[in-house]
Amino acid sequence: MTTTEERPVQAREANPAMTSADRPIGFGRVQRKEDPRFIRGKGRYLDDIVLPGMLYGAVLRSPLAHARIVSIDTTEALAHPKVHAVITGKDLEGLNLAWAPTLSADVMAILATDKVRFQGQEVAFVVADDRYSARDALELIDVEYEELPPVIDARRAMDPGAAVIRDDLEGRTDNHIFDWEAGDAAATAAVFARADVVVSEEVVYPRVHPAPMETCGAVADYDPIDGKLTLYETTQAPHAHRTLYAMVAGIPEHKIRIIAGDIGGGFGNKVGIYPGYVCAVVGSIVTGKPVKWVEDRSENLMSTSFARDYIMQGEVAATREGKILAVRTKVLADHGAFNATAQPTKYPAGFFSIFTGSYDLEAAHCSVTGVYTNKAPGGVAYACSFRVTEAVYLVERMVDVLAAELNMDPAELRLKNFIRPEQFPYPNKTGWEYDSGDYEPTMRMAMDIAGYPELRREQAEKRARGELMGIGVSFFTETVGAGPRKHMDIVGLGMNDGAEVRVHPTGKAVVRLSVQTQGQGHETTFAQIVAEELGIPPEDIEVVHGDTDQTPFGLGTYGSRSTPVSGGAVALAARKVRDKARAVAAAMLETRPEDLEWEKGRFYVKGDPSVGKTIQEIALGTHGTVALPDGVDGNLDAEVTYDPPNLTFPFGAYICVVDVDPGTGKVKVRRFVAVDDCGTRINPMIVEGQIHGGLADGVGMALMEFIGFDEQGNCLGGSFMDYLIPTSMEVPDWETGYTVTPSPHHPIGAKGIGESATVGSPPAVVNAVVDALAPFGVTHMDMPCTPARVWEAMQGRPTPPV
Known part of the structure; x- marks a missing residue:
């Protein structure tokens, strides 16, 4: 897979006091420090x-x-x-x-x-x-x-005659787990009552599996x-x-x-x-x-944590001119035989209430009911932040349903309804406060890269010849970086992360993290953050993780929280080291700390740049014979536990182009344009790698990935012969771009990128497939859009929802 040259655009600054020179953007495309052992087959699995x-x-x-x-x-x-x-x-x-x-x-x-x-x-x-x-x-x-008797269908799990799965729980007489809601039901109903147009659709996000390389x-x-x-x-x-x-x-x-x-x-x-x-x-x-x-592969697919399995009834209220007024949904969540979801305690359906998307609304309401079924426990945060993937898929499908009802271009409908940059920080109608955003430039860039008007002309010409071409648009706002301890925990453990930074006498540094890498490049990214803060070359910084005897406590890596939470901790710990270094440098230079200026890697006396000390000289002096100031010990180190004040909210615009074979129903993704905004970009190469992987994930889920069950509860996706995953043959060359809107509350302005592409890509692909089938009167399809399902939709016999 390759990418076109990325096209940046300077978005509005989220914090006017923060200049681009102040933002710690690292050392650019630093080669990954992890890769030498991996490419030599020396990984430690x-x-x-x-x-x-x-x-x-x-x-x-x-x-x-x-x-x-x-x-x-x-x-x-x-x-x-x-x-x-x-x-x-x-x-x-x-x-x-x-x-x-x-x-x-x-x-x-x-x-x-x-x-x-x-x-x-x-x-x-x-x-x-x-x-x-x-x-x-x-x-x-x-x-x-x-x-x-097994209970496989979540819709029937609450029937009076359904077998009780969790009869081990005292007093249990049904398969109900929880009811949860967010937003204002009455206010939403009032908006719907006066709306010119109301559209509704049942949208199913089927059960899928992370299928990691290592079981x-x-x-x-x-x-x-x-x-x-x-x-x-x-x-x-x-x-x-x-x-x-x-x-x-x-x-x-x-x-x-x-x-x-x-x-x-x-x-x-x-x-x-x-x-x-x-x-x-x-x-x-x-x-x-x-x-x-x-475990072997079949065990992993059959019995370890699944994801998704949501049945969502979505509704949108709008004016005839296309102003979206309100959204609401009722959701049935299949959690399998045990409720094993890794969700913050206060949010049993995770952050699904971000289903309001990127749009400025008057009201919104969602209600979620969780049920037990005779399936393996599900609900992991599979490359998404706690149900955000389902939420974005629902709202982006519903916006396309509304666009079809209004006979309006789906991209223009989105542009008409975006939250405006001056509205940030934006309190959405279900209780979240989006930190920063400037959505229109991101959407415009995606349309520009795609050549959107030309694509629509090409589509019209092909339809006249009977060819099936579809163009799908999606725009997402994701919530990541769980999370502030005042709002969330998991089984009583607050979701803060610790970080330690220690500079040795020779000026080399060690960073100890509480998050755990699974291939995201932590050893490179976190070294770059410290390098930016202290001026030590990344190759002189070792990153230690994955050993509880050697690292500070933290809640781990999931929900794209590594950079938003641990990245913040590392930056603040490095700044504490720098503050200590200032005091030591002042002692070494026989001046006051406030009389020193900092340039990357060095303190010098104000007005005389020739008189100064590098961070390496300061590290040696800290452990030497210099008389240290009161309150400064003999180590150049610091430890921080970071409690983020808010989540972070990355966003992006995606455009997918597909061709559908009218004889077989096979879908080919011909082009895919992805423009992301993850705030400050630490290492563009690693960002691109995360996006490429997430886009492949999304194409797989939209077109082929599916864990099904028969009536007896037999898992029908227990091998890679049955559970299909995308290869290089099923994905196009990705065309990517980016905008930069820093988070105003994060120490380095970073928002996180690890899961964005998986969130935004499935609705773009499905919207493209539905668009291609519009001549057949198709207005909705549920994933996966397999050739058989697409062919049946063209015959007017869509496959029933799973």
């Missing part, structure tokens, strides 16, 4: 870890979606000469580990005791000499099931002598895992060490704690040896 005497674990999974467990006979498995232990739910009950809290404060079974609630649920765990023997021994475990796994090493547990994990949140293990297992937190090495993709899939992790720990305790568990 979970399955690379081999400890002395290590044993291997395997999980026995239920073949049924809903069944009561009558008995489990492990006799033959235990008799296997290479098997060391077979662990069942009954064994875990004796350790008070059979059930554990989820990130949504629900409880989930580690190993099923009473019944299984989804196909692939964990039933038993075998520990053996090698992975092959462990897998073989699974066949020797005899489980007798009493099959129960989930753990190596547990419990030392019975000192009672210390070392756990190597594929986790995006090492510190949160450590705290939860301490809460559940009763091991003192200071005796738990979580190590996350190089992770081959996470995308939200590796936020939660999976039963395999806990079973590996128990296996190590029981056998006295290290135990490794690594």
Whole structure:
């Protein structure tokens, strides 16, 4: 995949007092510091870890979606000469580990005791000499099931006759999880009552899977002598895992060490704690040896956290001239057998209430109902910030539905309704305050790159010849950077991040982070932030992460929070180091701190630039014989815990061009233009890489990715033969541009970019497909827009929503 030369535009400054020279934009296209080990095949992945005497674990999974467990006979498995232990739910009950809290404060079974609630649920765990023997021994475990009726359709989950899935919960008589709403229902209804035009549509965002390159796994090493547990994990949140293990297992937190090495993709899939992790720990305790568990691809697709699975009834009220007045929606959220969503406590549906989008409205209201079904627990923040992807998809589909009703160009309709730059900070109608934005230049740039008027002329000419060409537009505002502790937490843990910066006597620096990389280039990006603040070359800065014994506490990496939260922490810690360096430099130069000027990497005496000290000289002086001022110790270091005052709100404009084969229904994405605004851009190359990956994600979800189930609850997407993901053959050369609107409250003005493209691209693709099929009277299609579905839509027989 390639990109055209990016086209920048200078957007209005969000903070007039902040000049472009003041904004720490790093050292530009610095090559990634991580890449030398990766391109040499020296990455440190979970399955690379081999400890002395290590044993291997395997999980026995239920073949049924809903069944009561009558008995489990492990006799033959235990008799296997290479098997060391077979662990069942009954064994875990004796350790008070059979059930554990989820990130949504629900409880989930580690190993099923009473019944299984989804196909692939964990039933038993075998520990053996090698992975092959462990897998073989699974066949020797005899489980007798009493099959129960499965509940697969979220629409029917609340029917009076539906089987109760969570009968383990006291007093439970139905499959209801929660009801949640945001906005003003009465005010919204009043606006709808006087609107000239009202459009409505049921919009389904089907269940999809992050499908990371590396599956989930753990190596547990419990030392019975000192009672210390070392756990190597594929986790995006090492510190949160450590705290939860301490809460559940009763091991003192200071005796738990979580190590996350190089992770081959996470995308939200590796936020939660999976039963395999806990079973590996128990296996190590029981056998006295290290135990490794690594799932295979089918296990990952069938049983680890899914995403989306929202059924949304959307409505838009507008004037005949195209002014959008209000939006509202009722949502049914399928959370699977356990509510395991990684959502802030106050927001059980995440940030779905940002479904108001980028538009200036009079009123809005959303209500979300969560239900249990006999599917694997879902609701991870798959490359999106807590349900923002679903919210943006809904509003951007509904704007296109309105455009069709008004016979108005969808790009012009959006331009007519954008929040204006002078309205920021903008309080939307569901309780969020957008920090900064200037939407029209971003939309105009996308239209300019695409040659939008020419595209519409080309489309008209092709339609006259019977060719099917579609142009899809989307504009998104995302909310990332969770989050301010006054508003949000996960299971009682505030969503702040810590950072430490230490400059050694020789002027080299170490940065310690609480966030965990999964390929985003943290070792480069955070080194650049410190380099900008202190003037130390990035190659002289080491970034340490992924080890709870060596890094400060934080809630981890998800919801595109690395730069908005940890980036802020690192910048502030570096500034504290710089303040300390000023005091030391003043002592070294025998002057007052206020008489010094700072230029990148050096303090000098005001009025005499020739007299100064570099940061390297100051670092050595700090540890030397210089008489330090009162209150300054002998280290050039600082630690910060950053509590962001608000979320950040990146945005972007996307235009997709597709061609549809009228004979087969196959969709080809011919062009895709993406213009993003993530505030301050630290490393343009890394930003572009994040955008390219997210765009591929979005094309995959729009056209091919889908986890389906049959009536018995059998997962129909358990391999890459069934769950299709995009390759280089399915995506075009991306055409990208950018605008820059810094966040006024973030220390370096950065907003985050990791998930923007995944948020904005699916509606652009689907809008393009629907636009291509307009001659057939098609006004809506649900994802994925597979050839079969597109062909059936052209025949007037659209596939029913899933």
